[in-house]
Amino acid sequence: MFDLADTLPFEPYNMSSPVHNEPEDLNSARGLSLSSDLPQTIVLDNDHDYAGPSGCHDVKSSCYRTYTDLFGPIIIDDDDEDEVPIPDKTNDMASEEFEPTSVQAAEVIANLALAIDHKKVSRFNISRADVWDGAVRGFRRSTYSESSDIFVKFTDDAGSFEEGLDTGGPKREFLTLLMTHLRNRPIFDGPPERRYLVYNSTAVREDEYFLAGKMIVVSIIHGGPAPHFLSKDFVNHLLGKTTFNTTVEDVTDEELQKALRQVQEAESEESLQDVILQYSTMFQTAGCLRHTKVHERQMLIEDYLRWYILGRNQIAIQSFQKVDNPCLTQYLSLIDSKRDWQVCSF
Incomplete structure (x- = not known):
């Protein structure tokens, strides 16, 4: 059999073909001619006795080289430096797993914030030298309303008000400072990043535990930070869970x-x-x-x-939970399912 039949189409003479041109000279080139109308088509004479592949060596090598150049497969080496890495979807799946919780928490807080009447304000005059005292006086003022927005004015050590209007910045700064001072109050004990409530007779008499719970709620709803220092076991107890891993x-x-x-x-x-x-x-x-x-x-x-x-501090814990606002419990429930407690929890 003629070797070129495996690589190039051929048209035997006097056989049907969609397009066929009779060769000019059947006796030239040992019965083989290249059609001028159909490039790269080899026409063979059925009546001619071919000597075999050696007689077409020149035609075969040139045509086959052209064929392989055009239709040869593209080989990509596995060690190619330009290889495009396949993304690892493991981390993406892990992050997507907790995304609904984050969105839900934001939605809950946003819905609670809708109750704020921005046409009314509760004023806080805060001295940077004593943030806690100014906060307590502001929350205990008879004109304070949980449904009103917060308006903050800072004063210096001399008692002079700082210039500028509260367009959100002073309020967030005040709430941030408030959460920092709250962590260091004597009503909390434990490592800095895992604090829990402890009983304090003075704090009970002044109802400071209830006030601390209210401060946390206000900070969350009004766009301030949550206190990222409460113990996981303490929060689980607030949620009614029995999990306990304190060391x-x-x-x-x-x-x-x-x-x-x-x-x-x-x-x-x-x-x-x-x-x-x-x-x-x-x-x-x-x-x-x-x-x-x-x-x-x-x-x-x-x-x-x-x-x-937990056991010896139940009076303090019960007072802390008296806050008449669903935000604290709902927010604690949402963050409890997060992966990284130190990032997501109070």
Whole structure:
């Protein structure tokens, strides 16, 4: 068989073809001629005895080279530096998974903010030297209304008002400073990034816990920051959840922390009982004084921490939750499902 049949179309003479031109000279070029009307078409004479592929070596090499140049596949090396990387959709899926929660939180806050009457204002005269005092006086003023917008004027140390109108900047600055001062109030304890409420008789008498809850609500609704410092376990408790993962590091009292660490490090039942006996008053106050085996020591620590963080501070927590506004509970519920608690939580 003629080798060019695998690579080039051919038209046997005197056979049907959509377009056929009779060759000028059937005896020239050993019976093979290139049609002038149909380039790259080889016309073969059925009556001629061809010698084989060697007789068409020149035609084959030139035509085949042209064919491969035009129709050869494009080969892309896997190691090509210009290779376009395939995007990893894992991270995109992870971010999309939590996107509805973020949108929902924003919508809830926006809907609550619709209740603000921007034609009425509650005035706050804030001294930079004592932001907390000015905030307390503003919230406790008889003319203060939760449905009114907030108008803030800052004063210097001499009591002179700073020039300029409050178009939103002073209000946001005030709310930011307020959340910073709130974190350092004696009603909170624990590490700076994991604070929880603690009982304070003066704060109870002055109803500061209720006021703190109101401040958080106002800051969120009026475009200020949420206090990014509350403990996850404390927020879970506010939401009615039983999840509790507090560690010994959350106890700021050095003596109590030392006692709990000794319980953790006790390697024998005898040494463990000695530690419990040494700090029996501490465990008895928490209601968890009992005979404990070595494998039960972590449960003893958790029981004490639950009482220390939550149980002994119930009066403060209940006062904090008296805020007559759905924003606090709804916002806490929304942020609870986020991935990164330190970024998304209070």
